[in-house]
Amino acid sequence: MYTPFESIYTSLRHRICLLDYPPGTVLRESQLASEFGVSRTPIRAVLQKLSYDGLINSQDGVGNIVTEPGDEEIFDIYQMRIKLAEWIGYARPRELTDQDHDIAIALRQRAEILTQKFEISEYWMINHDQHLLISSVIGNSAMRQMWDQLYYRAARMWYQHIRDNPSGAADSLLAETTEVCRAIYEKNSIALGHVQSNYISYGLKNLGGAGPRDAVSE
Amino acid sequence: MYTPFESIYTSLRHRICLLDYPPGTVLRESQLASEFGVSRTPIRAVLQKLSYDGLINSQDGVGNIVTEPGDEEIFDIYQMRIKLAEWIGYARPRELTDQDHDIAIALRQRAEILTQKFEISEYWMINHDQHLLISSVIGNSAMRQMWDQLYYRAARMWYQHIRDNPSGAADSLLAETTEVCRAIYEKNSIALGHVQSNYISYGLKNLGGAGPRDAVSE
DNA sequence: TTATACCAAGCTGTATACACCATATCAATT
DNA sequence: AATTGATATGGTGTATACAGCTTGGTATAA
Numbered sequence: 001m002y003t004p005f006e007s008i009y010t011s012l013r014h015r016i017c018l019l020d021y022p023p024g025t026v027l028r029e030s031q032l033a034s035e036f037g038v039s040r041t042p043i044r045a046v047l048q049k050l051s052y053d054g055l056i057n058s059q060d061g062v063g064n065i066v067t068e069p070g071d072e073e074i075f076d077i078y079q080m081r082i083k084l085a086e087w088i089g090y091a092r093p094r095e096l097t098d099q100d101h102d103i104a105i106a107l108r109q110r111a112e113i114l115t116q117k118f119e120i121s122e123y124w125m126i127n128h129d130q131h132l133l134i135s136s137v138i139g140n141s142a143m144r145q146m147w148d149q150l151y152y153r154a155a156r157m158w159y160q161h162i163r164d165n166p167s168g169a170a171d172s173l174l175a176e177t178t179e180v181c182r183a184i185y186e187k188n189s190i191a192l193g194h195v196q197s198n199y200i201s202y203g204l205k206n207l208g209g210a211g212p213r214d215a216v217s218e
Numbered sequence: 219m220y221t222p223f224e225s226i227y228t229s230l231r232h233r234i235c236l237l238d239y240p241p242g243t244v245l246r247e248s249q250l251a252s253e254f255g256v257s258r259t260p261i262r263a264v265l266q267k268l269s270y271d272g273l274i275n276s277q278d279g280v281g282n283i284v285t286e287p288g289d290e291e292i293f294d295i296y297q298m299r300i301k302l303a304e305w306i307g308y309a310r311p312r313e314l315t316d317q318d319h320d321i322a323i324a325l326r327q328r329a330e331i332l333t334q335k336f337e338i339s340e341y342w343m344i345n346h347d348q349h350l351l352i353s354s355v356i357g358n359s360a361m362r363q364m365w366d367q368l369y370y371r372a373a374r375m376w377y378q379h380i381r382d383n384p385s386g387a388a389d390s391l392l393a394e395t396t397e398v399c400r401a402i403y404e405k406n407s408i409a410l411g412h413v414q415s416n417y418i419s420y421g422l423k424n425l426g427g428a429g430p431r432d433a434v435s436e
Numbered sequence: 437t438t439a440t441a442c443c444a445a446g447c448t449g450t451a452t453a454c455a456c457c458a459t460a461t462c463a464a465t466t
Numbered sequence: 467a468a469t470t471g472a473t474a475t476g477g478t479g480t481a482t483a484c485a486g487c488t489t490g491g492t493a494t495a496a
Contacts, residue, residue, distance in 0.1 A: 029448070039481045044448090048263060052270055060448050061487035076310065076358040087301060092294065140294040142371070146364050153360070247478070257451040262478090278478050279457035 008036050009046045016055050016066055017155040018124065019163075023068035027056065054153055069157060077154050078204040084147055085197035089190025092139030096187040103133055104184045108177040115170040120163055126173060127158075130180065134196060137189055161207055172202070226254050227264045234273050234284055235373040236342065237381075241286035245274065272371055287375060295372050296422040302365055303415035307408030310357030314405040321351055322402045326395040333388040338381055344391060345376075348398065352414060355407055379425055390420070 012032075015021045029040045029047065036043070047064050050056045056064045069077070110126050131151055138144040162169045176199045183192040230250075233239045247258045247265065254261070265282050268274045274282045287295075328344050349369055356362040380387045394417045401410040 026447095028446090030446095040448090041480055041482090045266060045479095048266060049270065052267065058448075059488085061446085061489080063447065073359060076360045079309070079358060080360045080364075083305060091297070140297060141291060142294045142298045142368060146298075150360060244477095246476095248476095251451095258478090259450055259452090263449095276478075277458085279459080279476085281477060 004036075004038065005042060005045060008032075008038075008042065009049060011036075012046060012050060013053075013055065013152060016050070017152060017159065019156060019160060021066050023066050023156075025066040026063035027066070028063060053149065069153075074154075074157055074207065075204070077150055078200060078207070081147075081150050081154060081200050082197050082204070084143065084150065085193050085200055087143065088134070088138055088147075088193030088196060089188075090193075091143040093137050093189035094139050096137065096184050096189060096192075100133065100137075101181065101184050103129075104177065104181045107133070108174065108181050111170065111174040111177045115174055118166055118170050120159075120166065123162060123169060123173065124159060126177070130177065134180075134192065137192065157207060158203060161203075165206070172199075222254075222256065223260060223263060226250075226256075226260065227267060229254075230264060230268060231271075231273065231370060234268070235370060235377060237374060237378060239284045241284050241374075243284040244281035245284070246281060271367065287371075292372075292375050292425065293422070295368055296418065296425070299365075299368050299372060299418050300415050300422070302361065302368065303411050303418055305361070306352070306356055306365075306411030306414065307406070308411075309361040311355050311407035311410075312357050314355065314402050314407060314410075318351065318355075319399065319402050321347075322395065322399045325351070326392070326399050329388065329392040329395045333392055336384055336388050338377075338384065341380060341387060341391065342377060344395070348395065352398075352410065355410065375425060376421060379421075383424075390417075 012021075012027075021027065027047065029043050032043045033040045047056060047058060051058050051064070055067060057067050058064045107126055107130050110122065114122055114126065131148075135144055135148055135151075138147060176195065179195040179199075180192065183189075183195055230239075230245075239245065245265065247261050250261045251258045265274060265276060269276050269282075273285060275285050276282050325344055325348050328340065332340055332344065353362055353366055353369075356365060394413065397413040397417075398410065401407075401413055
């Protein structure tokens, strides 16, 4: 948010995740450069990072195309997120504090309001803030890095699904935030990870995928 | 290996992993540009990717400094590798073939020769080829990506340790390749992952770390 | 009418000149 | 002598001009 790079990178990632740039959109470097008031050079740096993140695909002579995740890829990413979530409590978690609980309570309140008047943007922001909270709990830096990366790769699909099927989304989110509150109140980071894993799993089910072939059975 | 980018990227990563560029080394863009016969621009792209990989650290006005992993980071990376390896067999593995077995047999033979005449470079190449083989088994693309990334982040530490303590390294590698051979012969990718997990765990122990504080106990 | 070959326009990839930043050196002052 | 300040030097970050690739359109010939 502070350096120009971070600011532009966050903006573009936000647009891709919220489908302002739906899959297939062609991003032109010169256009983005003029929009953000910089030259093509820093824009290219941002696009390269987005490319490493798997969010766009740069093709010489054509443009930077927002990727369209296939069914297999969606399944793979969700499977990884489910597994990683199970490990959150074992990845050198920092101690959960009363302040964490306050934040979680606030998120639950926002989710409760959402059940009365649903707004997709607010739904997203609650999800996002909860992700930031939980991510901050992970002490293992390698783990946290992967956790964040997969979150942003999965966000589009989830957002699209909720946008098309908003019924029940607020109730589910309220239930999730409630469970998160409890786990944090109990200062039990292992439980916190399990809650995450469960709700990601529910999400995968709702997305309609039990996997490309046979589901993973451990 | 084909595009100039891939070629330069692989070269520099190789040099960092094999400690040709030990931690603290300052990489100058113009110097690398003249060495590879290109301008600073593609060099910068490579360095940015290496920065995302956590192998270097770009500082404005100073240079691109090869990172020095701290004890905590080493432990985190190893813990993740141990956990991910356990999971290889469940990450949509492709079917193991007789050709895989032939490759594994060849690796074991090279390891056997290594026990008679140890050479650190050959040790590294066997390890690397084995990594490529096992990585190719992972069908879950998100998982494979993380697996590769952590491998290159951990390689330096392991290489340094073996270089300083070569005794027993060849025997251990021979044992590992033997177990890999067996798992592949049995076409059991779950076992293959467990073998990997075990030997990574042995490696962490040898590196001298049971963790920064208390070890993870699941 | 259809197919093919060429061409033009626009994009990304590259090279290079310039601006800004960090640091080491050296002189001036206390 | 020690310290502080300016300054020169060499680095990365940025802007821009150019080269190479892709693609859509068009003209021409079968």
